[in-house]
Amino acid sequence: MSALPSSTGGAAPFDSTRIEQDEGFRRRPNAADAGKWQGLANHPKVTRPYRPRVAERLYLPLVGGLLVTLRHFVRNLFGKLPTIQYPEERRNYSHRFRGHHILTTRPDGSVRCVACYLCAQACPAECIHIEAAEHPDVNIEKYPVVYEIDMLRCIFCGYCVDACPEEAIIMSNNYDMAYFHRDQTIAGKAELMKPFTFDENLLGYRPRYPEEDAKRAKMRREAFNLVEAARQAKAKEEAARAAAV
């Protein structure tokens, strides 16, 4: 055998093994076909490759293809290209985008987090580290002294936002995170509470969306109504009991 490249290749495009036209095109197996597909013997033992027509052998459909590319060319020349010129242009993401995290604050600027560890517990990547301390205000109990997210481990699944019972951690629209050192990749409280991220347009995945406020107000009303109804029912019951006594 010679060392020269053999020209056989795998493709034998126009040989005689092609037996039939591909009648199975878009065929739908149904009850009537069931008999055909019973048993091993009915899996086709010989393959039936596509058989090109004469026009295809003569490269004629290439003209049609060139027309397609020409149409795209003209359209792209005079129309708008789908390419986004990042970083000058940015993709418009929805307000559900799961980007860099934000720790929200109370009106006085202190962190809203109460260090309950639910986010750390829910995190599948185990990337949240919290150290808690007593809060001077007895109504708040705890606050995080250290709150760190390892951005290299984080998979941006949003489980921490789902888990948070205080709306203390939400996500922003910020997706371009780049670092020079590994130690920069651990986002601490200072990183997560950067005030510029609180622009409403830059917010991402969070439990509260403006357009859902009506729905939430309705839910709250219902919840209050429920409590009110229960209270009234209880009062009525007590009144009835008092009357009975």
Add this chain to the structure above:
Amino acid sequence: MSTIASPPRPETGELAVLAKFPAGSITPQEGLDQPTWIVRREILAELARELRDNPATRFDLMLDLGGVDFPDRTPRFDAVYHLYSIPRAARLRLKVPVDDTDPLPSLIPVWKACNWFERELYDMFGLTIEGHPNMRRILCHEGFEGHALRKDYDAARRWILTEDKIYQPHFDLPNDEDDLFERMTVNIGPSHPAMHGTFRLMAVLDGETIVASDVEIGYLHRCFEKMSETHNWQQVIPYTDRLNYCSSFINNVGYCRTVEQLLGVEVPPKAVWARTILSEFSRIMDHCVCNGTTMVDSGGLTNFWYMFQPREEIYGLLESCCGARLTVSYGRIGGLAQDLPPDFMERCRHLLAIIPPFVDDVERLVEKNRIWIDRSVGVAAISGEEAVNWGWTGPCLRASGVPYDVRRAHPYDLYDTVDWDVPVLYGGDVYDRFRIRMLEIRESLKIIRQLLDRGIPEGGHITSDPHVALPPKEACYNQMEAMIYHFKLIMDGIQVPEGECYSMVEGANGELGFYAISDGSSKPYRLKCRPPCFPIFSTFSRLIQGGSLSDAIVSLGGLNVIAGELER
């Protein structure tokens, strides 16, 4: 719409086989989601052949082989085979209790699909297989010690793996010694663009013809199955995103359906509806990626752009639903993570309008193009019978003429309520694999169109069972009870009752199955993923043998092998 799978079919054929074997060697296990036999390992090889060849059973497809470790039991391990019969649409699970000291018979003579699955079993559990031609690790590095999926293996353990012990290729060379000095061994990958990032192909060439080849996989192996044993049921969902990352939502659905089946939870109609639509969009996306990159591999860059434009737009839809484009994590056990966005319908309608022109353009560019026809017709062809024996499923199998589609054979979600076709082609080559994906894109669009016409169903996006789904945030802030459920679910996780089940969906490249075993705690005891492209890729060496090297590149593209899913 219930997600609970239909009860097992009557098993008359199985009973006939059962009677042929001595009493006590097979014990049927009752009360499971599908017929299950506990089989003694001595009769396994004989039984497998009988199950395949007996006309009453005809289990022609070996879907999955995985192990389960019970450290306190003797024998310690279970080797679990999932069999499927395409003509009968029946399933059977074989459990073979075995210890690591007694070897299992290799079932490669019966189902060639067993080849890699048996290597995986050895790699992950240390079970030995008798008669396997290449009994080596497959997913882990050669220098790895221990077996990762054993319960006594510490998941946090770290290894330093060096070049000292490196995978030595195993070639099935034809035995003509005269030619040996003419041959050349070429290594391609793992960091080679044509190998899609992480596969390593070693080929023995004679000129340009591949005489023999071997592939090494595992560069993306992260032992997803071990990780799911150390996380609770809900936390596994982001991990499933990373299986087939081209259509991550389908993985979410497949996994969630499995757990829902174990839990017996009813999924609200809105979630089922949205799952069906988004699964189909994900399928379109996956097919776009596969066909686009196949064309790039063979030199046609234009199609890549035309195919990636619809994909971008679908990413936009997914992002508006859940906030991420690639790894969506949108499914939750019991429904969806969030409600559908207000503009969901308009976005879907927009996609339905823009996808077909791109598909038409690509078809017009390449389908009748002799350059592409010469490159792909007859390349890496496989007959349906052979493909089934190798464990193929999905579009690649349907391109070989076998009309097996999970959505048709075992309808889930809303697939039995819409009118759609299973495209089947008979070429079994790269050209037909390409074409069948184009046809499937159109079928998916048909499904989506019909579902959109029905309108968004009323109701919530996730089940209201507080033991499964987190209560709405508003309730959590205002009601004590909801708050308690919220804490309980996050801290303890979902308590899944003891049991096991195998549940499958039609992934973008074949049957994606999850076999879950729960011991009643908040974490899976064992979660086995049935990756559709694992058996498909195991055929690769055989497929490219005798073809030229450039054909190997094209055929890899056509198989749609996704490393994240292959190597888990």
